[in-house]
Amino acid sequence: MKLLLKLAWRNIFRNKRRTIIAGIAIGIGLTSLIYVDALFVGMKVSIIKEATASFLGQGQIHRDGYRETQEVDKTINDIDKLVNKLKNDNRIDKFTLRTFSLGMVNSPSNVRPMMLVGIDSEEEKYLSRIDDAILKGSFFKGNNQRDIIIGKKFAEILEVGVGDRIVITVSQAKTEEFSQEMFKVSGIFYFNNPEFDKGIAFIRINKAQKMLNIGNRAHEIALKFKNIDKKNIDKLSFWKEYSQDGNEALSWMKLLPQLKIVFEMTNLSIFIIGLILFAVIALVIINSLFMSIFERMFEFGVLKAVGTGAFNIAKLIILESSSLAILSIGMGIIGGFILTYIYSKTGIDYTGIEMMGVTIQNILYPVIQIRQFITYPIIVFFLTSIIGIYPAIYAAKMSPSEAMRKSL
Amino acid sequence: MNQNEFVIITDSLKKNYKENGIEVKAVRGVNLKIKKREFSAIVGPSGSGKTTLLNLISGLDIPDDGKIWLNNKLLSEMSGKELSDFRRDHIGFIFQAYNLIPVLTVKENIEYIMLLQGVEKKERHKKVLNILREVGLEGMETRVPTKLSGGQQQRVAIARAMVSNPSLILADEPTANLDSKTSGELLNMMRRLNETTGMTFLFSTHDKMIMEKARRVITLKDGLIEKDEIKD
Numbered sequence: 001m002k003l004l005l006k007l008a009w010r011n012i013f014r015n016k017r018r019t020i021i022a023g024i025a026i027g028i029g030l031t032s033l034i035y036v037d038a039l040f041v042g043m044k045v046s047i048i049k050e051a052t053a054s055f056l057g058q059g060q061i062h063r064d065g066y067r068e069t070q071e072v073d074k075t076i077n078d079i080d081k082l083v084n085k086l087k088n089d090n091r092i093d094k095f096t097l098r099t100f101s102l103g104m105v106n107s108p109s110n111v112r113p114m115m116l117v118g119i120d121s122e123e124e125k126y127l128s129r130i131d132d133a134i135l136k137g138s139f140f141k142g143n144n145q146r147d148i149i150i151g152k153k154f155a156e157i158l159e160v161g162v163g164d165r166i167v168i169t170v171s172q173a174k175t176e177e178f179s180q181e182m183f184k185v186s187g188i189f190y191f192n193n194p195e196f197d198k199g200i201a202f203i204r205i206n207k208a209q210k211m212l213n214i215g216n217r218a219h220e221i222a223l224k225f226k227n228i229d230k231k232n233i234d235k236l237s238f239w240k241e242y243s244q245d246g247n248e249a250l251s252w253m254k255l256l257p258q259l260k261i262v263f264e265m266t267n268l269s270i271f272i273i274g275l276i277l278f279a280v281i282a283l284v285i286i287n288s289l290f291m292s293i294f295e296r297m298f299e300f301g302v303l304k305a306v307g308t309g310a311f312n313i314a315k316l317i318i319l320e321s322s323s324l325a326i327l328s329i330g331m332g333i334i335g336g337f338i339l340t341y342i343y344s345k346t347g348i349d350y351t352g353i354e355m356m357g358v359t360i361q362n363i364l365y366p367v368i369q370i371r372q373f374i375t376y377p378i379i380v381f382f383l384t385s386i387i388g389i390y391p392a393i394y395a396a397k398m399s400p401s402e403a404m405r406k407s408l
Numbered sequence: 409m410n411q412n413e414f415v416i417i418t419d420s421l422k423k424n425y426k427e428n429g430i431e432v433k434a435v436r437g438v439n440l441k442i443k444k445r446e447f448s449a450i451v452g453p454s455g456s457g458k459t460t461l462l463n464l465i466s467g468l469d470i471p472d473d474g475k476i477w478l479n480n481k482l483l484s485e486m487s488g489k490e491l492s493d494f495r496r497d498h499i500g501f502i503f504q505a506y507n508l509i510p511v512l513t514v515k516e517n518i519e520y521i522m523l524l525q526g527v528e529k530k531e532r533h534k535k536v537l538n539i540l541r542e543v544g545l546e547g548m549e550t551r552v553p554t555k556l557s558g559g560q561q562q563r564v565a566i567a568r569a570m571v572s573n574p575s576l577i578l579a580d581e582p583t584a585n586l587d588s589k590t591s592g593e594l595l596n597m598m599r600r601l602n603e604t605t606g607m608t609f610l611f612s613t614h615d616k617m618i619m620e621k622a623r624r625v626i627t628l629k630d631g632l633i634e635k636d637e638i639k640d
Contacts, residue, residue: 003516003523010511302507305468306568307496307524309489401468 004312008319012327015292022288023328026380029277030332031339033376036273038340038366039348040266046364051259052252054191054361055128057096057222058233061242061249066219072101072173075217077246086223091238093226096123097218099208103170105201107158114154115200116170118208118218127222129361130189130202137162137187145207148183151197152190160185168201172213179211192352192361274379281380282387289321289391300395301403310396317395321388322381329377337373340366412480415576415608416442416465421474423460423631434460436631437474442610444575447602449611449618452628458612459580461628465610466499466578467491479575496524500569500607502579506561508553508568514540515549518568525572539567543597559590566594570601579611583618595621 012019052058061082066074076082079097086095099118104111121140125131130149131139140147148166150158160166162185169180183203191197209216228236233251242249253260293300300313347363423435434457442448450458463469465476467483476483479498486494508517518539519532527535540546543563553561562582569577579598583591599621602609611618619625627635 003520006516007509007511014511298505298507299509301468302501302503303509304492305466305495305501306521307492309492309524312524399469401463404468 001315004316004319008316009323011292011296011316011320012323015295018288018291019324019327022284022324023331025284026281026325026328026384027331027335029281030329030376030380031335033270033274033277034332034336034372035339035343035366037270037372037376038344038368039364040270041367041369042344042365043350044263044266045367046362047259047262048252050361051256052224053129054193055130055196055222056252056255057127058225058228059223059239059249059251060255061221061223061247062219064246064248067248070100070102070219072171072212072214072219075099075173075214075219076221079217081245082221082242082247085242086221089238091225091228091236093224094123094126095221095223096120096127097205098124098220098222099205099212099214100219101170101208101212103168105158106167106169107160107164109159110157112154112157113199114168116168116208116211117200117202118205118212119202120205127224129191133189133191134187135190137185139187140204141186144184144186145204146181146183147186147204149187149189149202150185151200152188153194153197154199154201155185155188157198162186162188168203168211170211172211175213179213181207181211274376278379278383281383285321285324285384285387286391288324289317289388290394292320293317293391293395297398297403300398301400304398304400304403313398314389314392314396317392318385318388321392322385325381325384328384329380332380333373333377336376337368340368340372344368413443414441414477415444415446415479416440416610417477418465419475421461421464421476422472423457423464423469424472425460433631435464435471438628438631438633440626440633442608444608445602445606446624447599447609447622448624448626449613449622450626450628451613451619452634454614456628457631458628460631462578462580462610462612466501467495496521497572498574498576500572500574500577502562502565502569502577502582504581504584506553506558506565506585508561508564510553512552513549514545514551514553514556514564517553517564518549518571521568521572527572535571536567539571542570542601543567557590558586559594562586562590562594563597566598566601570605570607573605573607575608577607577609579609579613581613581615582611583613583615588617591615591617 061076063074063076086092097120101116103114103116105114134149135152139149148168155161158166164185165182166185167180167182169178171177172179205218209218234253236251239249239251303313343366347365350364351361418438418440421435421438424431424433426432438461450461452458460469464471465478467478467486478494481494483491509520512520515536518536522532522535536549540549543566545560545563545567548556548560553564556564583594586594595617598609601607611622613619624636624638626633
C-alpha cells in the first residue's frame with residue numbers, strides 16, 4: 001500500500017501541467033462551493049436579522065386567533081400577569097407591547113386606509129428599527145400624545161410633511177363606535193419595505209389604547225431573548241410555557257413560515273450548484289485519469305506482467321485519483337478561504353432587495369464556517385476517489401499483452 | 409523422460425490474432441521443451457511469432473489451442489490471480505525498452521516485485537544491494553531511471569527480473585536498444601548469472617550476438633519451429 005501510495009503520488013506529477021490544470025479546475029469548483037455556501041449563510045443571517053430586528057422581534061405573544069382575524073377585541077389575556085412573568089423571566093432580554101387597528105387617515109388632500117400601531121416609544125427602540133429609519137423629524141421626542149410617525153411613501157400619498165396634521169379614525173373594541181383623533185406628523189421613516197412605508201402609522205401605545213378603548217391591554221408582545229441558539233429557537237420550552245390562558249407564543253420561524261421555505265430553497269440551490277460543480281469535476285477527473293492511463297498503457301502491461309494483480313492496479317488508479325483530490329482540495333480550501341474572507345470583510349451590496357417580504361437593508365457579508373472547509377472537501381475527496389473507480393476498473397481489466405500491444 | 413527437468417513445455421500451441429481486421433496466424437502449433445538452466449534464444453524474422461510465443465509462455469496471452477506447462481504447472485488451469493501470482497514468483501521479464509517505472513528510484517524499481525511478494529524490508533534491502541553489485545550498479549540505488557544510460561537501465565531491468573530468484577527469465581529483444589559493446593557486456597553478465605544462479609534464460613531476438621552466446625537457438629518461421637539447434 002505504501003509503495004502504491006508513493007507511486008500514485010509521484011505518477012500524478014509526471015504530467016505536471018495536466019495535473020495542475022485538473023487540480024485548479026477541481027479547486028475552483030470547491031472554492032465556488034465554499035463561497036456560495038458562505039454567501040447563503042450570510043444571506044440567511046442577514047434575512048433573519050432583518051426579519052427579527054426590523055420589527056418582528058425573535059418571538060411574539062398574541063391572543064389565540066388574533067393573527068387570523070386581527071379583531072381589535074382580541075387583546076392578550078391576563079396581560080398584567082404576563083408582563084410580570086416576562087419581567088421576571090431571565091431568558092428575556094427585552095419585550096414591548098403593541099396595539100394594532102385598521103383605520104382611515106385623512107389629510108387635507110387625501111383619505112387612505114391604514115394600520116395604526118400603538119407602541120411603547122422607549123421599549124420599542126430595543127425591538128425594532130423604527131427609530132433608526134427616521135428620515136425627517138424625530139422618534140417620539142417629548143411627551144406629546146398627538147405625535148404620529150408615518151412612512152415616507154405614505155407621507156407622499158397624503159401630501160403631508162413633519163408638523164402637518166392628519167386625522168385618524170378607528171373603531172373601538174366591543175362597541176365598534178368610531179374614535180377620531182387629530183395627530184401631528186412628528187417623524188417620517190423609510191424602511192424600504194412597501195408594506196411599512198405606504199400604510200402604517202405609529203402612535204404612543206397609551207393613546208392607541210385610549211382610542212381603541214382597550215384599557216391597558218395590547219394585541220401583541222414582541223420579545224427578544226438574551227442568548228439563544230437561533231437555529232433551535234423553536235425548540236425552546238418558552239413557547240409552551242407562554243402559550244397558556246388563551247394566548248399563543250410563537251417564534252419568528254412560526255410567524256414567518258415563508259422564511260423556512262426561503263432557507264429550504266437556498267439549501268436546494270446549494271445542492272443543485274454542488275451537483276453541477278461535481279459533475280464538471282467528475283468529467284475533469286475522468287478525462288485526466290483516462291489520458292494518463294492511455295499514455296501509460298505499456299507501463300500497466302509491464303506492471304501486470306511482473307505480477308501486479310488487477311486489484312493493485314485498480315488501487316493504484318484510485319490512489320492517483322485521491323492524490324489529485326488532495327492536491328485540488330488544498331487549492332480549493334486556500335482559494336475558498338481567501339475569496340470568502342475578502343468578501344466577508346468587504347461585503348456585497350444587496351440593499352433594497354426584498355426576499356419573501358424581508359427587505360435586505362444592510363450589506364450582505366458571507367459567513368465563514370468551519371463546516372464549509374470540512375464537509376465540502378470531504379465530499380470532493382470521496383467523490384473524486386469514487387470517480388476514479390471507473391478508470392480503475394478499465395485499467396484493472398486490461399490484458400497485459402493487449403496493453404503492451406496497444407501502446408506500440 | 410523426466411518432466412521435472414523442464415521449465416517450459418508447450419504442446420501444439422496455436423494463437424491467432426486480428427490486426428487491422430485481418431486474421432494473423434502468429435503461432436501455428438509449437439511444440440517446445442526448455443530445460444532448467446538453459447540459455448536459449450528464439451530467433452526469426454519480424455512477424456515469425458517470437459513475441460507472441462513468449463507472451464503465451466509467460467501467460468500474458470491465452471492460446472487458442474494447445475497447452476503450456478511452466479514448472480510442471482498447466483497454465484490453462486490457473487485463474488487470473490493465480491497466473492498473476494505465478495508470474496510474480498516464477499518469471500522475470502526483461503523488455504526491449506527496459507520499462508522501468510520512471511517515478512521510482514533504482515532501488516524501488518528492483519524491490520517492487522519483492523514488495524508485491526511481501527518480503528521483509530531488511531531482506532529486500534539486502535537482496536537489492538546484492539543484485540546491484542551483481543549487475544555492476546553499486547551506489548546507484550537512489551537514482552531515477554531517467555538519469556541512467558540505456559545500458560544502466562537495462563541492468564536495472566535485469567536486476568528487477570532476477571532479484572526474487574525466479575526459475576525463468578524471459579527477455580524480449582533485450583539488446584535491441586543498446587550498442588554492441590553494452591550488449592556484449594550485458595550478455596556476458598546474463599550468461600554468468602545463468603551459470604551461477606541456475607536460472608533459465610529464454611530470449612526472443614534478432615541480435616546475432618545473442619544467437620552466438622545462446623547455447624540453444626530455436627528458429628521460428630511463420631509461427632512454426634523451423635530449426636532447433638543445440639550447441640555443444
